[in-house]
Amino acid sequence: MSDNLNQQPLITLKNIRKMYYTDQIETLALKDINLEINKGEFISIMGPSGCGKSTLLNMLGLLDRPSTGTIEFEGKTLDKLSDKALAPIRNEKLGFVFQTFHLIPDLRVVDNVALPLLYRPMSNKERRERALNALKIVGLDARVNHFPTQLSGGQQQRVAIARAIVGEPPVILADEPTGNLDSHMGNEIMSILFDLNENRGTTIVMVTHDREQADQTQRTVRVFDGQLVH
Amino acid sequence: MLSHYFKMALVVLWRRKFMAFVNIFGIVITLLTLIVGVAALNSGLNPKKAARNTEQYLVIDEMCFTGERNTRNGGVGHQFYTRHLQPMQTPDKISFSTSAHSAVVFQQGQKLNFAIRRTDATYWEIMQHQLLEGRWYDQAELENGQFVAVINESLREQYFAGESPLNQSLRINGQTFNVIGVVEDEPETSRTSFSDIWVPLTTAPSANYQKEWIGDGQVLVWIEDASKRDLMARETQDLASQFEYVPDPTRYEQALFLAKTPLDNVSNKFLGENCTNLSHASTFISVIAAITLVFMLLPAINMINLNVSRILERAPEIGLRKAAGASNRLLVGQFLVETLVVTTIGGVVAFVIAPWVLAFMNNTLIRYGQLSMSLGVFMAGLGLILVFGLLSGVYPAWRMSKLAPANALRGGHRHA
Ligand SMILES: Nc1ncnc2c1ncn2[C@@H]1O[C@H](COP(=O)(O)OP(=O)(O)OP(=O)(O)O)[C@@H](O)[C@H]1O
Ligand SMILES: [Mg+2]
Numbered sequence: 001m002s003d004n005l006n007q008q009p010l011i012t013l014k015n016i017r018k019m020y021y022t023d024q025i026e027t028l029a030l031k032d033i034n035l036e037i038n039k040g041e042f043i044s045i046m047g048p049s050g051c052g053k054s055t056l057l058n059m060l061g062l063l064d065r066p067s068t069g070t071i072e073f074e075g076k077t078l079d080k081l082s083d084k085a086l087a088p089i090r091n092e093k094l095g096f097v098f099q100t101f102h103l104i105p106d107l108r109v110v111d112n113v114a115l116p117l118l119y120r121p122m123s124n125k126e127r128r129e130r131a132l133n134a135l136k137i138v139g140l141d142a143r144v145n146h147f148p149t150q151l152s153g154g155q156q157q158r159v160a161i162a163r164a165i166v167g168e169p170p171v172i173l174a175d176e177p178t179g180n181l182d183s184h185m186g187n188e189i190m191s192i193l194f195d196l197n198e199n200r201g202t203t204i205v206m207v208t209h210d211r212e213q214a215d216q217t218q219r220t221v222r223v224f225d226g227q228l229v230h
Numbered sequence: 231m232l233s234h235y236f237k238m239a240l241v242v243l244w245r246r247k248f249m250a251f252v253n254i255f256g257i258v259i260t261l262l263t264l265i266v267g268v269a270a271l272n273s274g275l276n277p278k279k280a281a282r283n284t285e286q287y288l289v290i291d292e293m294c295f296t297g298e299r300n301t302r303n304g305g306v307g308h309q310f311y312t313r314h315l316q317p318m319q320t321p322d323k324i325s326f327s328t329s330a331h332s333a334v335v336f337q338q339g340q341k342l343n344f345a346i347r348r349t350d351a352t353y354w355e356i357m358q359h360q361l362l363e364g365r366w367y368d369q370a371e372l373e374n375g376q377f378v379a380v381i382n383e384s385l386r387e388q389y390f391a392g393e394s395p396l397n398q399s400l401r402i403n404g405q406t407f408n409v410i411g412v413v414e415d416e417p418e419t420s421r422t423s424f425s426d427i428w429v430p431l432t433t434a435p436s437a438n439y440q441k442e443w444i445g446d447g448q449v450l451v452w453i454e455d456a457s458k459r460d461l462m463a464r465e466t467q468d469l470a471s472q473f474e475y476v477p478d479p480t481r482y483e484q485a486l487f488l489a490k491t492p493l494d495n496v497s498n499k500f501l502g503e504n505c506t507n508l509s510h511a512s513t514f515i516s517v518i519a520a521i522t523l524v525f526m527l528l529p530a531i532n533m534i535n536l537n538v539s540r541i542l543e544r545a546p547e548i549g550l551r552k553a554a555g556a557s558n559r560l561l562v563g564q565f566l567v568e569t570l571v572v573t574t575i576g577g578v579v580a581f582v583i584a585p586w587v588l589a590f591m592n593n594t595l596i597r598y599g600q601l602s603m604s605l606g607v608f609m610a611g612l613g614l615i616l617v618f619g620l621l622s623g624v625y626p627a628w629r630m631s632k633l634a635p636a637n638a639l640r641g642g643h644r645h646a
Binding site for chain 2: 063064065084090091096098102104107115118
C-alpha cells in the first residue's frame with residue numbers, strides 16, 4: 001500500500017452502505033465500506049457466503065448504486081452521473097465475470113463473447129476476430145458456434161471470462177471465476193489473470209473462496225457481515 | 231449495430247417460435263378485423279354500383295305513426311306514398327318499390343330461391359343499375375300491369391345457362407313473366423338496389439298493397455340540385471304536421487320519417503332509431519369507432535401482455551447488455567427493431583391474407599358482395615399496431631433499461 005500513497009486510486013468507495021428491501025425484511029448488505037483500489041493491483045476478496053462480496057463487487061463495477069456513500073472512479077465522483085455517462089465507463093474500463101455467468105441464451109458463444117465490442121465502433125469482422133481470439137485464450141475455440149445451454153458449467157464460465165477480457169479493459173472484476181472449474185482449468189484461468197495483471201497492467205479484483213489463490217494476489221480484502229475486517 | 235439488432239430480432243423470433251407465432255397471429259387478426267370492418271362499413275356507406283350517388287339520392291324506408299296512445303312503425307305503405315310523398319314539390323324524381331322478397335322459381339323440377347322486388351318505372355331512373363342487355367320496363371307497362379321482368383346476371387347464368395333470356399318466359403310464384411332486360415348483380419348489402427328479379431308493382435297478385443299506410447315499401451328520392459336537401463327536410467316536416475290518417479284520424483296524429491342519405495340510413499337502422507326525423511349519423515360513427523376500437527383492443531391487449539412478459543423474461547439480458555456498456559438508447563433501439571420486425575411480418579401476412587378473406591366474404595357470406603380493401607385503412611391499422619407494439623415492447627424495455635444493471639440481472643425486481 002505504501003508505494004501507492006501519492007498515486008490517485010482507481011476506484012474509491014467512501015462510506016458505502018447498501019440496503020436491500022424485500023417484502024418484509026431489510027438487509028443491510030454493506031455497512032460503511034471504505035476501500036481504495038489502486039491502478040495495477042490484483043486484489044482478492046474473501047469472506048463467508050452471504051457476507052456481501054458480490055454486492056461489494058457490484059459497487060466497484062458500477063452495476064448498482066449504493067444506498068448511501070460515494071463511489072469515485074479515476075478521481076471522479078460517480079453518484080451524480082447519468083446512466084448515459086456510466087455506459088462508456090462500463091464498456092471501456094470494466095470487464096465483469098459474474099458468479100452466475102449471465103450468458104445470453106439466444107446468442108451463440110462467439111456472439112456472447114463479442115457483446116462488449118458491439119457497443120464500440122468497429123467492424124463486425126474485427127469484433128468476431130477479437131472474440132475468437134479471447135475464446136482461444138480460455139481454450140474454447142472449438143465451441144464457437146454453440147449456444148450457452150449446450151455447454152458445461154465450466155465451459156460457460158470460460159465464455160464469461162472470455163467476454164470480460166475481450167475488450168481489454170483496464171479493470172476486471174471477477175466473482176469466483178474459478179468456482180466451477182477443476183483445479184487444472186482453475187490454474188489456467190488464474191494464469192490468464194496473472195498474465196493480464198503483470199504484462200498489461202490490468203487491475204483485477206477477484207472474489208474467491210480459495211485461500212491458495214488469495215495468497216497469490218497482492219492484497220486480500222476480508223468481508224464479514226457486510227463490513228471489512230482488518 | 232443495426233444488422234446485429236436485425237439478426238438478434240430474427241434469432242429471438244426463431245428461438246421463441248410459439249411466442250412469435252401468437253404475437254404475429256394477434257397482429258394479423260387485428261388487422262383483418264379492421265380491414266373487413268371498414269370494408270363492410272364502406273360498402274354500406276358508399277355503394278359503388280346502382281345506388282352510388284350519395285349527394286342527390288335519398289331513401290325513405292322506415293317510418294313511424296304516432297298518436298296519443300298508439301305508435302306503429304314499418305316500411306312505407308303505398309297509400310301513404312301516393313297521398314303524402316308523391317305530391318312533394320322538392321324531389322325531381324320519386325319512386326316507390328317494395329323490399330326484396332323471396333321468390334321460388336322452378337327449373338326442371340328443381341326449386342330455386344331468388345329475390346324479387348316490385349317497383350315503379352321511376353325506380354330505374356333513380357337507381358343506376360348497369361343494363362347488360364334488353365331494357366327496363368316503362369310507365370306504360372307499369373300502368374298496364376304488364377308481366378315483364380328484369381333479371382340479374384346471376385339468374386341469367388343459373389336459369390338460362392348464360393343464353394340470352396330476352397323474350398323467354400320465367401315462372402315466379404305461379405305467375406309467368408316475359409324477360410325484357412338483364413342488369414349487373416347488386417350486392418345484398420345494398421338494400422335499395424339488390425334483387426335477382428324486378429317486376430312492375432302492378433303485377434302484384436292482389437291490389438291490397440294500394441290500401442296500405444305502413445307496408446314494406448321504400449321510397450327513393452332524387453334531387454338534382456343537392457343544395458335543395460334542406461328544402462326537402464323542411465317539406466317532410468311540414469308534411470308530418472299536415473298528416474292525416476284517413477282510416478282513423480284520432481289514432482295517429484304524426485308521421486315521423488326521414489329522407490335519409492345512405493349514411494343516415496345505416497346509422498339510424500343500426501341504432502334502432504326509426505321513429506325519428508333526426509339523423510343519428512354522428513352517434514353512429516362514434517359507436518362504430520368505439521366498437522372497432524374494442525375489437526382491435528382485444529388482440530392488442532393480448533399482444534401487450536405477451537410483449538411485456540417477453541421483455542420481463544429478458545431482464546437479465548438487458549442487465550447484461552448494460553453491464554457490457556450498452557446505453558439506454560441502444561437498448562431501446564434493439565427492442566424497437568424487434569417490434570418493427572414483428573409488426574412488418576404481421577403486416578405482410580395480413581396484407582397477403584386480407585384479399586382472400588374479403589373474397590370469401592364476397593362469394594360466400596354476402597350475395598354479390600363487393601367488399602374491397604382500403605390501403606389507407608390497412609396502413610392506419612399497421613400504424614396503430616406499431617403504437618401498441620412500441621407501448622408494449624419498447625416501453626417496458628425502456629423502463630427496465632433505467633434499472634441498475636445488477637437489478638435487471640436479477641430479473642428486474644425493483645430495489646431501493
Ligand atoms: N437482490 C437482493 N435482495 C435482497 N437481498 C439480497 C439481494 N442480493 C443480496 N442480498 C442479501 O445481501 C447479502 C449479501 O449478498 P451477496 O450476494 O453480496 O453475498 P456473497 O458474499 O456474494 O455470498 P456468496 O459467497 O454466497 O456469493 C445476503 O444476505 C443476501 O441475502
Ligand atoms: Mg456472491
